[in-house]
Amino acid sequence: MSEFDLIDALLADEPPLPSWVSTGPGDDAAVLAPPPDSEWVLSTDTLVEGRHFFAHTPPDLLAYRALAVNLSDLAAMGATPSGFLVALVAPGLDTEWCRRFSAGLRAAAGDCGARLVGGNLARGSLAVTVTVTGTVPRGRALLRSGAAVGDDIYVSGRIGGALAARRTLEGDAAIAATLSGLSLDDVPDPLRAYLLPAARVELGQQLRGVASACIDVSDGLLADLGHLCARSSVGARIELASLLVADVDPLEAVVAGDDYELLFTVPAGRSMQLPGNDLPLTRIGRIEHGAAVRLLAADGREVASAKRGWSHF
Amino acid sequence: MSEFDLIDALLADEPPLPSWVSTGPGDDAAVLAPPPDSEWVLSTDTLVEGRHFFAHTPPDLLAYRALAVNLSDLAAMGATPSGFLVALVAPGLDTEWCRRFSAGLRAAAGDCGARLVGGNLARGSLAVTVTVTGTVPRGRALLRSGAAVGDDIYVSGRIGGALAARRTLEGDAAIAATLSGLSLDDVPDPLRAYLLPAARVELGQQLRGVASACIDVSDGLLADLGHLCARSSVGARIELASLLVADVDPLEAVVAGDDYELLFTVPAGRSMQLPGNDLPLTRIGRIEHGAAVRLLAADGREVASAKRGWSHF
Numbered sequence: 001m002s003e004f005d006l007i008d009a010l011l012a013d014e015p016p017l018p019s020w021v022s023t024g025p026g027d028d029a030a031v032l033a034p035p036p037d038s039e040w041v042l043s044t045d046t047l048v049e050g051r052h053f054f055a056h057t058p059p060d061l062l063a064y065r066a067l068a069v070n071l072s073d074l075a076a077m078g079a080t081p082s083g084f085l086v087a088l089v090a091p092g093l094d095t096e097w098c099r100r101f102s103a104g105l106r107a108a109a110g111d112c113g114a115r116l117v118g119g120n121l122a123r124g125s126l127a128v129t130v131t132v133t134g135t136v137p138r139g140r141a142l143l144r145s146g147a148a149v150g151d152d153i154y155v156s157g158r159i160g161g162a163l164a165a166r167r168t169l170e171g172d173a174a175i176a177a178t179l180s181g182l183s184l185d186d187v188p189d190p191l192r193a194y195l196l197p198a199a200r201v202e203l204g205q206q207l208r209g210v211a212s213a214c215i216d217v218s219d220g221l222l223a224d225l226g227h228l229c230a231r232s233s234v235g236a237r238i239e240l241a242s243l244l245v246a247d248v249d250p251l252e253a254v255v256a257g258d259d260y261e262l263l264f265t266v267p268a269g270r271s272m273q274l275p276g277n278d279l280p281l282t283r284i285g286r287i288e289h290g291a292a293v294r295l296l297a298a299d300g301r302e303v304a305s306a307k308r309g310w311s312h313f
Numbered sequence: 314m315s316e317f318d319l320i321d322a323l324l325a326d327e328p329p330l331p332s333w334v335s336t337g338p339g340d341d342a343a344v345l346a347p348p349p350d351s352e353w354v355l356s357t358d359t360l361v362e363g364r365h366f367f368a369h370t371p372p373d374l375l376a377y378r379a380l381a382v383n384l385s386d387l388a389a390m391g392a393t394p395s396g397f398l399v400a401l402v403a404p405g406l407d408t409e410w411c412r413r414f415s416a417g418l419r420a421a422a423g424d425c426g427a428r429l430v431g432g433n434l435a436r437g438s439l440a441v442t443v444t445v446t447g448t449v450p451r452g453r454a455l456l457r458s459g460a461a462v463g464d465d466i467y468v469s470g471r472i473g474g475a476l477a478a479r480r481t482l483e484g485d486a487a488i489a490a491t492l493s494g495l496s497l498d499d500v501p502d503p504l505r506a507y508l509l510p511a512a513r514v515e516l517g518q519q520l521r522g523v524a525s526a527c528i529d530v531s532d533g534l535l536a537d538l539g540h541l542c543a544r545s546s547v548g549a550r551i552e553l554a555s556l557l558v559a560d561v562d563p564l565e566a567v568v569a570g571d572d573y574e575l576l577f578t579v580p581a582g583r584s585m586q587l588p589g590n591d592l593p594l595t596r597i598g599r600i601e602h603g604a605a606v607r608l609l610a611a612d613g614r615e616v617a618s619a620k621r622g623w624s625h626f
Contacts (some may be wrong), residue, residue, distance in 0.1 A: 022352055023456060026544065028389035028528055029356035029445075031454045039335055040353055042430065043342035044398040044444055048437035076341035085357040087400075087442045117355065120442075124361035129400045129433075129442040131357055132342075141344045143336060215341060231339065 001094055003121055009098035013106070014116060020082055021117055030117035032083050038135040043073035049126040054169065056176040059097045060184045061195055063104030066128040068199045069218065071114060072260040075204035076216040078142035079134030081114035087129040089122045100183070107184050112201040140208050142264070147213035147232035151265040151287040154211075154272060156200055156279050159221055159261065160253030161193030161246035169194065193246065197260040203281075204262060206274045211264040220255040222305055224263055226293050232265075235290035241298040242284045254295065255305055314407055316434055322411035326419070327429060333395055334430055343430035345396050351448040354392035358383050362439040367482070369493040372410045374508055376417030377497065379441040381512045382531065384427060385573040388517035389529040391455035392447030394427035400442040402435045413496070420497050425514040453521050455577070460526035460545035464578040464600040467524075467585060469513055469592050472534055472574065473566030474506030474559035482507070506559065510573040516594075517575060519587045524577040533568040535618055537576055539606050545578075548603035554611040555597045567608065568618055 007025070017024045023031035034040060047053050047066050057065075067084060074081050086105070105116055114132060168190045172178050187195050200216070207214060215228045222238075229236050238254070245253045265287055266272060272281045288294075295303045320338070330337045336344035347353060360366050360379050370378075380397060387394050399418070418429055427445060481503045485491050500508050513529070520527055528541045535551075542549050551567070558566045578600055579585060585594045601607075608616045 022452075023454060027457050028386040029354045029392065031390070031449070032353045032355065033451065034347060034351075034353060036349075038347075040345045040347060040446070041342045042345065042396065042398060042444070042446060044400045044431065044442070045433050046400040046402055046435045046442065048402055048435050051436055073341040077344070079342065083355065085355060085444060087357045087359040087444075089359055089361055089440055118357065120358050122359045122361050122440075123364055124440060125438040127402055127435075127437060127440060129357070129359065131355070131398060131400075131444040133353070133355060133446075136344070138346065139335075141336060144340050 005095060006093050006098050006121060009095035010102045012099060013102065017115060021115060024117050030083060032117065034135055037138050039138050039141065041074055041077045041079035041134045041136055041141060042131065043070055044129060044131040045070045045073065046127055046129040054179055056180040058180060058182055059101040060104035061182060062128065063101040064108040064184065064196060066130045067105050067108035068197050069260065070130045070132040071108065071112065071199035071201055072216040072218065074132050074134045075199050075201045076142065076214050076262060077136065078140065078204045078208040078214065079136050080205060081112050081132060081134040081201060083117035084114050084130055084132045085117060086119035088119065089124040089127045091123065091126060104184060136208065142204065142207055142211055142214035144213055144215050144228045144231035147228060147234050147265040147287045149234055149287050149289050150268045151212050152268055152283050153236060153265055153285040153287060154281050155217065155221065155261055155263045155284055156203055156281055157261040158244045158246050159217065159259055160248040160256050162197065162258035163252060163256035164246045164248050165191045165194030194258060197258065199260055200262045203277060203279060206277060207264055211266055214262055214264040217259045217261045217263050218257055220257045221263060222254045222293060228263065229291065229293055235288040235292045236285055237288055237294045237296055238285040239296050240303060242282060244280055244282050251303065251305060318408060319406050319411050319434060322408035323415045325412060326415065330428060334428060337430050343396060345430065347448050350451050352451050352454065354387055354390045354447045354449055354454060355444065356383055356386035357442060357444040358386065359440055359442040367492055369489045371493060371495055372414040373417035373497045374495060375441065376414040377421040377509060379443045380418050380421035381510050382573065383443045383445040384421065384425060384512035384514055385529040385531065387445050387447045388512050388514045389455065389527050389575060390449065391453065391517045391521040391527065392449050393518060394425050394445060394447040394514060396430035397427050397443055397445045398430060399432035401432065402437040402440045404436065404439060417497060449521065455517065455520055455524055455527035457526055457528050457541045457544035460541060460547050460578040460600050462547055462600055462602050463581045464525050465581055465596050466549060466578055466598040466600060467594050468530065468534065468574055468576045468597055469516055469594055470574040471557045471559050472572055473561040473569050475510065475571035476565060476569035477559045477561050478504045478507030507571060510571065512573055513575045516590060516592060519590060520577055524579055527575055527577040530572045530574045530576050531570055533570045534576060535567045535606060541576065542604065542606055548601040548605045549598055550601055550607040550609055551598040552609050553616060555595060557593055557595050564616065564618060
């Protein structure tokens with residue numbers, strides 16, 4: 001199987017490229033035409049087998065995850081996705097694997113606008129590096145650094161869902177068989193939050209001009225709020241009772257990674273009714289003076305958290 | 314050693330970011346402000362230990378190579394580099410390794426304008442994926458697809474230099490000790506063509522509006538000319554005697570990879586005097602009808618080549 005056969009398989013079912021892609025796959029580099037008065041937003045993330053995804057993960061679910069976690073970074077910036085590059089390292093590939101992989105990319109992109117514009121194949125231990133690019137109107141990117149004392153803290157969706165799903169998988173004695181038998185269309189509900197995370201791309205764009213700061217919850221809510229506070233030179237308090245939590249302990253949920261919800265701050269008292277968005281947006285606390293992120297129980301007492309979330313390295 | 318200590322070490326010696334980087338490392342994504350009326354050029358390439366670089370390669374030389382091979386793709390598009398992202402997968406890291414790695418990135422970037430704007434660290438088998446981005450004036454990217462019958466074919470520099478250097482290394486019984494003892498400033502001349510390839514970024518920009526098609530010689534001259542001809546729906550003939558070849562057989566040089574010179578076509582008879590460029594530019598053949606790439610000896614006879622160059626996978 002030659003590299004070119006594999007690339008053909010990866011591109012076989014791709015629809016025609018949109019107008020903003022001047023040059024797609026097949027040249028030395030991709031060329032994208034940005035809208036006028038825009039800035040470019042770029043992020044890259046690698047998934048390594050056995051560390052960021054389970055061995056035996058089918059190619060469509062792997063590809064879905066690799067793109068979704070990157071789109072989540074664009075969402076956190078309020079960016080409109082445009083293109084992505086895939087650098088795939090694998091011990092061996094066949095055309096069927098490649099077709100399923102590219103179906104996973106298309107599923108993760110959905111109708112958010114992100115299109116495969118280039119990439120690279122290399123032989124080695126299985127790992128996928130996706131680089132995403134998107135645009136924001138000039139000066140309108142949502143940064144981590146804009147939170148101010150008194151701002152309300154919000155999070156989208158439900159926290160801890162990925163942890164609950166991962167536990168279900170890890171408790172499955174036949175995990176290899178279960179995983180390898182799955183495909184995009186038949187992931188059981190209890191596993192979806194982990195295997196098919198939804199990047200909040202639409203919400204991120206709606207938050208431009210609304211949120212004062214934003215980050216995605218990839219390392220765990222507490223750790224990610226810590227990153228946001230550090231960049232904004234502020235502290236925060238979280239009211240545990242207000243959190244919308246999946247079927248896990250709230251103290252576990254706040255340090256669990258992989259939820260890919262958006263955590264953002266909004267000037268105090270601002271209404272968070274966003275048009276046409278049925279994703280729950282929950283006010284979970286407030287930005288404070290200082291540098292600490294404090295967790296408060298329902299009775300107002302401060303609660304200690306055992307750990308701080310996912311470490312990348 | 315925490316991820317954040319490592320990132321601090323990677324960024325420790327970086328000069329202040331230029332004006333076109335609105336948001337650099339430390340947020341969910343980088344934000345770049347493009348010049349008006351420009352398009353964006355994006356490419357990604359992975360280097361895997363043992364496949365794209367020797368085990369025991371010091372971190373500065375690894376980083377240099379990882380960025381240079383990507384900048385070479387931007388050069389082939391005629392792009393002006395702006396930013397790059399580094400996704401580094403490694404079994405373990407320390408701050409000294411990271412400092413040397415970032416010194417290698419800075420050396421490869423030189424004064425071409427490319428700046429580290431983001432990245433990602435993950436644990437696994439050593440591999441580096443760099444994604445580069447640059448700009449071209451709208452519609453001015455050099456593509457592989459523009460070659461026309463009758464165009465002259467040129468190549469920059471000397472072909473086969475990387476092969477000669479790699480042979481010197483492979484013939485070294487103490488290769489591990491030799492390699493691990495090297496650093497950016499003391500690579501012996503016979504090894505430089507392989508270990509410190511120079512991306513022809515300045516030449517690429519000079520070729521905008523001059524070359525009808527362009528590609529970088531990464532897979533081997535014959536293979537890369539084949540890619541260019543395929544995208545342009547033309548054939549080509551190469552006059553072997555005209556090639557500027559390093560200390561290897563010309564028939565080996567044309568199928569050797571890793572030279573990172575630019576191979577380009579120019580309308581027939583156009584003078585190739587480029588201002589302030591002392592890199593040799595050699596006319597090596599002509600674009601023809603058909604689809605074949607033919608090699609001609611000095612007496613005009615066609616010569617067969619044993620192989621077609623590097624296969625990525």
